[in-house]
Amino acid sequence: MQFIFLGSPGAGKGTQASLLANRWQIPHISTGDILRAAIAGKTSLGIQARSHVEAGELVPDILIMALIRERFGEPDMKQGWILDGFPRTLTQAQALDELLAIVRQPYPQAIYFEVSTENLVTRMLGRGRQDDTEATIRRRLEIYQADTTPLIDFYEKRECLIKIDGNRSPDAVTQTLQESLLVHQSSHLVPV
């Protein structure tokens, strides 16, 4: 039950990750949520990350990897997890592989939520988050295209990528996601 949720900002992966993590009682690790909390709390991570997040740019890999390494040290990570918004660059994906080898955890299943650009912009403008101004939205989509889409290839080559059409309602996406996962790993999933 180790998952990476991939997709553009606004693809709905956070909503799906939260639902499934709750259902399976495993941690939902959203690097965006962790960074926003760190910025609000003015922690050292927050102070270093703030200007990047506000500009819609990626936070440097070194800061993100420190955050992830620390989170993997927590005892609740032993039974499974969903990573949401991480990895976002090939460097992060490779660093995650190295970390998983060190902590003796299996390679995750990657789920890619595909959503049209038109739907992405409408959704992001609608959620009213502080880092969702029109300019940052445009910037984040550009960065996603440049830095994060290569990960689709990376996980596809490893034959561990499931593609989900994320253009439909959250309920319809959840339904398809659960069906796909049951097909792929029916023996591991024990819904509560």
Ligand code: AMP
């Ligand atoms: P999200 O909520 O996942 O869209 O993330 C919000 C912002 O946090 C992004 O626009 C980035 O500035 C930053 N961020 C979140 N996750 C990462 C990551 N894995 N690598 C670099 N920056 C990140």
